[in-house]
Amino acid sequence: MPRSQPRKRATIREVAQATGLSPAAVSYALRGMQVSEETIERVRQAAAELGYEADPIARALASGRTGMIGLLCGSLEDLWQQSLAFGIGRALRDKDRYALILDAAGDPARERTLARQLRDQRVDGLIVQPVDPAAPLWAQLAETLPVVSIGDALIDARTAGEVVFDNRRGVTLALEYLREKGHRRVAVLTPTWSSTPDRPADVHVTAEAERLGLDIDVVTAPHGLAATTKVAGALLDSGARPSAAFCFSDSIAYGVYAAAAELGLRVPDDISVMGYDDHPMSGLLTPGLTSVNWDIDGIVRAAVRLVVAAADGQNRRRRIIQAPELHERGSVGPPS
Amino acid sequence: MPRSQPRKRATIREVAQATGLSPAAVSYALRGMQVSEETIERVRQAAAELGYEADPIARALASGRTGMIGLLCGSLEDLWQQSLAFGIGRALRDKDRYALILDAAGDPARERTLARQLRDQRVDGLIVQPVDPAAPLWAQLAETLPVVSIGDALIDARTAGEVVFDNRRGVTLALEYLREKGHRRVAVLTPTWSSTPDRPADVHVTAEAERLGLDIDVVTAPHGLAATTKVAGALLDSGARPSAAFCFSDSIAYGVYAAAAELGLRVPDDISVMGYDDHPMSGLLTPGLTSVNWDIDGIVRAAVRLVVAAADGQNRRRRIIQAPELHERGSVGPPS
DNA sequence: ACGGTTCACTGATTCGATTCAGTGAACCGC
DNA sequence: GCGGTTCACTGAATCGAATCAGTGAACCGT
Secondary structure, three states: OOOOOOOOOOHHHHHHHHOOOOHHHHHHHHOOOOOOOOHHHHHHHHHHHOOOOOHHHHHHHHHOOOEEEEEEEEEOOHHHHHHHHHHHHHHOOOOEEEEEEEOOOHHHHHHHHHHHHHHHOOEEEEEEEOOOOHHHHHHHHHHHHHHEEEEEEOOOOOOEEEEEEEEHHHHHHHHHHHHHHOOOOOEEEHHHHHHHOOHHHHHHHHHHHHOOOEEEEEEOOOOOHHHHHHHHHHHHHHHHHHHHEOOOOOOHHHHHHHHHHHHOOOOOOOEEEEEEOOOOHHHHHHOOOEEEOOOOOOOOOHHHHHHHHHOOOOOOEEEEEEOOEEEOOOHHHHOO | OOOOOOOOOOHHHHHHHOOOOHHHHHHHHOEEEEEOOEEEEEEEHHHHHHHHOOOHHHHHHHHHOOOOEEEOOOOOOOOHHHHHHHHHHHHHOOOOOEEEEEOOOOOHHHHHHHHHHHHHHHOOEEEEOOOOOOOHHHHHHHHHEEEEEEOOOOOOOOOEEEEEEEHHHHHHHHHHHHHHHHOEEEEEEEEEEEHHHOOOHHHHHHHHHHHHEEEHHHEOOOOOOOOOOHHHHHHHHHOOOOOOEEEOHHHHHHHHHHHHHHHHOOOOOEEEEEEEOOOHHHHHHEEEEEEEEEHHHHHHHHHHHHHHHHHOOOOOEEEEEOEEEEEOOOOOOOOO
């Protein structure tokens, strides 16, 4: 293993020599602390001439801060989550920080591993869309690191903030709508990673279905359009096809569309489809996918604001509840 | 600015004390170098008991390597590029490295800044989908860092590998197809960031159009579905509506679909649409978007393989040419 | 004019590893 | 049994900053 490439970058020592100051003074000067305006200017000048910029790694080791925010996604196979990750990445850049994006791929064990790695990387904060909100790790991490959760609140963890989806409301919105349209037998397609016992959203589905007198059939959908299509195909092709499919993400709903197309079934005539997320593409389908909309921009802004504030040492600890709206398009009709 | 949080993690020194060895020996042992099998085992044991894991930051400072690969995307607003980034992130994880994903947002200046930041972060390698392949910076970076480009080859840079899209072929495929279908006047919608002078793809369009006797009208499409829709709307609503639109990414084509829907125009009866990328969603639209397909999995695999090999010190320097295929669906018909 | 405070800055230490240049012991062949 | 290797390991230096505990000078009010 060779030593690192020959680095010709200027170090703080060289700037110190160039200005006749000590390295400490240069360090202070460049961060505008405890030094006279005049030397600050002198140091700036010299630094610019030498093309000096503080080495982020050395700085991280010495100060414990990196400027990076960890972003731990539940499953990036999901298009909506891709958009979310992209949005957060961009919003962080606008605040002169950047995101270290990792993908738990729906696996709680991997989620824990990655969370620890992020902590070891000394991220200044962590945004997580938890697969397993009940993992004890969160409490432990939140002790030493600002953690902001998106989606579900972390259990027993002193987070720096939470952007919680009112899934109870979202589920109610969706199921009541289906009920109104006349559906009784509806398939519920949830992502594989609802493996988490008692995942809040699932609990709400059962409760609401009971309240509304719906006959539901919960099916877990694997990741990826192809895989989802296969599962959806099996469901639609079975003897006991439900009249509607409530998909726990728009990506899953896309799989149902694809399966329906393959089988020559029409949406919503043969099968009604309800999404959850409201991805931009949903409006382009024929018929448009009726979905439960979450304000993605609002979520991005809130999460970034919270994590950056906490990373800067402010103490907010706010819980922001996201209210869903039903975005009605054309994918739900009366049962056939 | 408070000092870093109290870290209770074990350091290499503690492991050294626990085993009665020197820190150096522990360092070697954990990496399986120059030490007896027996002490390796003893050190492993002690490390496990203490919960020791090497601090990535300290390691990076000392060794110059981080295990991270930088991924600099052209514009993550594009859905296909989101998929690409996600795929690369996942493929890197499978190789025990992770991606630091940054988004140039189509801006050459930002691209340069971010590339430099990535280098400063001591990434072990860089995958870039260049906005400006001709920037002199690439040559400079490639001197000290394995750089792999996706899309266009970097000019005059000794890269560690290149996954080049045969855009000439892609353009030919698309335009010949349109020509065959009978189109003469076609609008070409390119991303804003084709600002790069003489961007290869654009050059090919002009040349091919001339060869085929097509009357083309190049329009730059801004980022984001909403913005693209607006531009496309203006185009479709103008007096001189072309019979076909050739979009330089599927994301742009989605904007054309949206605009057509708003104006009550039908694809392909009123306007034919040709995409470029072949995003998974394109098959779900009605009609399906005919697009120029690039083997995204192959691209991901090739880029990751090249960059990881180079980061591990191997010397490949291969140029892999990606050949496109026309994926015919239903969005191109005869001119109205 | 004198103790006290502030200011601008310095030298040494620290962060937590990796790596270089040994060092003493064991082992080798002849 | 003697020079030469190899082996297993150590101590010190290094990476490039941030930070702590001063230090001398200027300045303050009384």
